[in-house]
Amino acid sequence: MPTNALRTETDGLGTITLPSDCLYGIHTARAVANFQASGVSLGNFPALLRALAEVKIAAAQTNADLGLLPVDLCSAITQAATEVIDGQHKNAFPIDMIQGGAGTSTNMNMNEVIANLGLRHMGHAPGDYAYLHPNDHVNRSQSTNDVYPTALRIALWREAEALAGHLDQFAARLRGRAETQQHVIKLGRTQLQDAVPMLVSDELGAFASAASQDARALRRAATGLAEVNLGGTAIGTGINAPDGFAEKAIAHLSDLTGLDLVPAQDPICSTSDLGDFVTLSGALRRVAIRLSKTSNDLRLLSSGPRGGLNELNLPAMQAGSSIMPGKVNPVIPELVNQIAYRVIGFDMSVSLAAEAGQLQLNATTPLVAYSLLDALQLLERAVTTLWENCLADMTVNADICLAHVTNSTALATLLVPQIGYQKAAALTQRALVNKTALAEEAIADGYLSPDTLGQSFALALNRPAEEGMFS
The missing domain is CATH 1.20.200.10 (Fumarase/aspartase (Central domain))
Known part of the structure; x- marks a missing residue:
């Protein structure tokens, strides 16, 4: 296929031309044009890509279990999504993280990439959605409003x-x-x-x-x-999702992720x-x-x-x-x-x-x-x-740490039990005026000996006393 080959895709707003091998489709292309805000793309967050892909696998498996999706399409979706989980195709997720639409563009980016990868595995060209469709197959029984927050x-x-x-x-x-x-x-x-x-x-x-x-x-x-609210679809009522879809899909998703996920108590x-x-x-x-x-x-x-x-x-x-x-x-x-x-x-x-x-x-x-x-x-x-x-x-x-202690007035608090608050305060003021160490003033006044002061100091620090610490 020529490297400059193109394909066209059409939605309710018109037609857009894309490279023939492009993995995303028209919705993503419009989102790229519309949302140029942060400059940070979905592809920069592999954790979210992985989780989105896991949701798509769980949904496909559940739809297949319920007879709503042919087994071959489930297999194609699973194979494609697994490539995304493995860290491939990050460049296929170019949309800005900040976007209007409550995350619809993010969900559709994943839907389109998985559909086009799946088409390749099935032997069809990207964009040939008659065989595997982003909405009708990849997004079956789902809405952005349950897929995006769940992921x-x-x-x-x-x-x-x-x-x-x-x-x-x-x-x-x-x-x-x-x-x-x-x-x-x-x-x-x-x-x-x-x-x-x-x-x-x-x-x-x-x-x-x-x-x-x-x-x-x-x-x-x-x-x-x-x-998680997977299965709640548009607003939590579960419209367009079959009975039992939520419980089965969340069970599949728990197995896939290894996380103990539970259905939301109130999906709305x-x-x-x-x-x-x-x-x-x-x-x-x-x-x-x-x-x-x-x-x-x-x-x-x-x-x-x-x-x-x-x-x-x-x-x-x-x-x-x-x-x-x-x-x-x-x-x-x-x-x-x-x-x-x-x-x-x-x-x-x-x-x-x-x-x-x-x-x-x-x-x-x-x-x-x-x-x-x-x-x-x-x-x-x-x-x-x-x-x-x-x-x-x-x-x-x-040495500097110890010097800050010995040259400060911080020892006054240790003296309070022995000499009282007022005497300790007076010693503090005298040491400040004389520019001396408080320990020197206390020893000079005969209130304490170097060993006694050292014992008080050690007790406050919950450590053995060091003889002659202040001598």
Whole structure:
């Protein structure tokens, strides 16, 4: 067949010419022309492509079981969809993720690609829809309004579990690093002011705990995605789907995906309501906020190297300035901050989109899909790069950490049980005026000996006392 050969396809709006070997059809071609918004195509999200293809296989198998689809067509659909699941033909999905029509263009893009691939397997040319039709066969007993959200739920569930796994790994690695720093004393700070002593291992352990908590919260939020409205068709009433289709199709889909999917308790509600997506978005916002807080702390603790806290050394990744020689910036935490801000913005988009639904459908679901899928990818990259390009090679300036403690007024709190609040406050003020260490003032006044102070200090840190720590 000549490489410049063409074919024409016709719909209710007219005729469009396509390359003869093009895997998509007229609906996708119109969508490509109509929706040029984000510049990010459906092909950029293989998790959603995979889930859509799995839905098409489950529907075809169910239609064949019910005698509504010839076995050879079911086989052709299954073979074609399996190629998509295997990661082939990504370029055949060019439509923009942000689109009007509640996802109809996404569903039709998949219908057309599967039909044309199936036609090839059957020995027919793409576009010869008399033998295998995108709507009559691939989309039989279905609507975009049950296919698209069902596939989205599957894709998001998998991606959420993947992110939770990355968070668990991140936390485990941080705990391993924390265990190596149990001997390093540092200054705890509240409101950026000296507070009380702590250990570097405690600080790193808190970062790890935040990541573990977020992984658990993410998994809890994703559980609602198991309830799918496949078989509800247009508005949840199941019009044009035979009796038993929903239960059989969802059972097939569970087998295909390995996920414990269940029919929606109220398909009409499930078709129009985006509450489960809002819940997931809130969990992603939580992950973003906590990762950003960790990154903020890393930037503060590594500030300097001479005029800042300088308690941590983050690996030097690149030159930091075009004018200031030798300057190195904490570029990885800064990257994570910006990813977090974008994810938080996505959460606002999801909230507004969910609220914008009208009556029996929400036309803005494509924005929700794009926002959540992109947020999940961005956060996974953030967690990975924060460890691999920053924390894995981070070092601790133990001497500086200890100096910040001994030169601060933070020891005053440890003295309160022995000498009382008022005397401790007076010592604090005198140390500030005299520019001396608080421990020196306490020992000079005879309130405590170096060993007694060391024992109080060790008790507060839940660690063995070190003799002569303040002598």
